[in-house]
Amino acid sequence: MATICLTTSAGASSLSYDSLEKRLARETRARIEAERLLEDKSRRLYAANKALEKVAENLEGQRQQLNTILDHTVAAIFLVNENMKVVQSNRAANDLFELTDDGLLDLCVLNLFERSETIARLLKKQFHIHAGEEITFEGEATKIGGSRFPFECGVTAIERRDGRRWTCWIISDITRRRRDEAKRANLEKELSQAQKMEALGTLASGVAHEINTPIQYVGDNLRFLKDGLSDISSVLEKITPDHASADLLSACAEADTEFLVAEIPEAIEQSLHGLEQVARIVKAIKEFSHPGNDGHNTVDLNEAIETTVTVTRNQWKYVAEIDLDLAPGLPLAPCSPGDLNQVILNMIVNAADAIAEKGDSELGRIHIVTHEENGWINICISDTGCGMSADVQERMFDPFFTTKDVGKGSGQGLAISYNIIRQKHHGEILCSSEPGQGTMFTLRIPATPDAMADRYANS
Ligand SMILES: Nc1ncnc2c1ncn2[C@@H]1O[C@H](COP(=O)(O)OP(=O)(O)O)[C@@H](O)[C@H]1O
Ligand SMILES: [Mg+2]
Incomplete structure (x- = not known):
């Protein structure tokens, strides 16, 4: 058997070839196994990595x-930590409060709200809300730029895993809702005012109707007395000293028949004149309170003005005289007569109030002029009253704006008139006024088909 001598750094040793081969084989196997294990491990690691990537x-x-959901939510959302500092906000929140990244840094959520007692109380409570519970409140909030708006806010508590309690604040700008609510309240008030006017109208026309019958028979009787008296006068004229007894003559002298015969016809004439006036007023009240149906009719605006001047006489006669300059042959206007009567009434009453407010010792003047211009009917109502400042003129059409004492002004007259002329009749209502000098309102109503077509095209 061959022996190979190997020399290592540790010294020389001799191994048989077989044992070397065996050792090599063992080590090769071990390396292959290690490589396999490593490959297996790497594969598993790779798979785990892939799974992690997928999860990520x-x-x-x-x-x-x-x-995306948060940023497209219209409500403003703030996540707030236990120190009331904003931790996160969505785009709507940043837009609503005009917040920039700098503005958000270290922002205390309380700085967004106007301090009020209610809010202070509610905010105090938010420290005690339980997870899942929500508290809501409304108030005024302030943008970073300083402008204010009404808001509605809901706060819910969030329990974190680390035991800290954060809160989620969802805030909505309710300007439009408030405006709609105010509009609805105005409409309701207007409606109730209109209903009151209608009830008054019905009452007035009923009274006018009742007065009509006695007026007629009082008038008939006065005319009968007038005729009868003229007959009696011719009889009395025949009582002369030549034809009458001394007794009759002294009775006539005692009764002062001469005076009676001269004065009674004049008294009857005056009574008939007064009665005619009453009849005219009663007719005006009837026309004013029940001017046909509520829809659009063709209306003689000159007649409507005369009627309204008559029924409002008591409102202006102590402070002003009214001159009418009504264009003859004015075209009939397609209007709602009741509405137009109301507008003219508002204008006359305002003019009389302005004249009274000025407080001149002499009577003021209200001048009403009508004329037609290119198919439009213009009604100008001018007065010599106190006039209006620019500030009042700017706000005069606002519902419930009044400069008059409580109980005297409701601030609805011009708002209703504006609505009637602009919205219902597609007309115009113009005003020029000079403080201390007077005011002129011009109502313009399209009357001919051409003017109306023009108006519709331009509105
Ligand atoms: N002819 C006028 N002259 C001066 N001021 C006027 C005249 N008409 C209206 N005004 C002003 O506009 C305000 C609003 O008028 P209006 O809506 O009719 O309400 P009201 O008469 O109840 O106050 C009045 O309070 C008054 O200040
Ligand atoms: Mg008024």
Whole structure:
């Protein structure tokens, strides 16, 4: 058997070839096994890595989805830590409060709200809300730029795994809701005012109807007395000293028949004149309170003005005189007569109030002019009253805006008139006013088909 001598650093030793071969084979096997194990491990690691990558991808996808949802949510959302500092906010929150990244840094959520007692109380309570519970409140919030808006907020508590309690604040700008609510409240008030007016109208027209009958028979009787008296006068004229007894003559002298015969016809004439006036007022009240149906009719605006001037006489006669300058042959306007009466009434009452407010010792003047211009009917109502400042003119059409004392002004007259002329009749309502000098309102209503077509095309 051959022997190979090997010399190693450790010294020389001699191994048989067989044992060397065996050792080599063993080591080869061991290396192959190790390589196999390593490959197996690497494969498993690779698979685990792939699985992790997938999980990470899914998580990233979910995170992006969540962010997309958060950023497309219209409500502003703030995640707030236990020290009331904003930890995260969505895009709507940043937009609503005009927040930049710098602005968000170390931002205390309380700085976003106007301090009020209610909010302070509610905020105190938020420290005690339980997980899942929600507290809601409304108030005024302030943007970083300083402007304010009404908001509604819901706060919910979030229990973290580490035991800390954070809160989620969901805030909505409710400006539009508040505006709609105010609009609805105005409409309700307007409606109730309109219903009251209608009830008054029905009452007034009922009273006018009742007064009509006695007016007629009082008038008939007065005319009968007038005729009868003229007959009696011709009889009395025949009582002269030549034809009558002394007794009759002294009775006539005692009754002062001469005076009666001269004065009674004038008294009857005055009564008839007064009665005519009453009849005219009663007719105006009837026309004013029940001017046909509520829809659009063709209306003689000159007649509507005369009627309204008559029924409002008591409102202006102590402070002003009214001059009418009504264009003859004015075209009939397609209007709702009741509505137009109301607008003219508002204008006349406002003019009389402005004249009273000015407080001149002499009577003021209200001048009403009508004329037609290119198919439009213009009604100008001017007064010599106190006039309006620019500030009042800017706000005069606002519902419930009034400069008058409580109980005198409701601030609805011009708002309703504006609505009637602009919205219902597609017309215009213009105003020029000079403080201390007076005011002129011009109502413009399209009357001919051309003017209306023009108006519709331009509105
Ligand atoms: N002809 C006018 N002259 C001066 N001020 C006027 C005149 N018409 C309206 N105003 C002003 O506009 C305000 C609003 O008018 P209006 O809506 O009719 O309400 P109200 O008469 O109840 O106050 C009045 O309070 C008044 O200040
Ligand atoms: Mg008024």
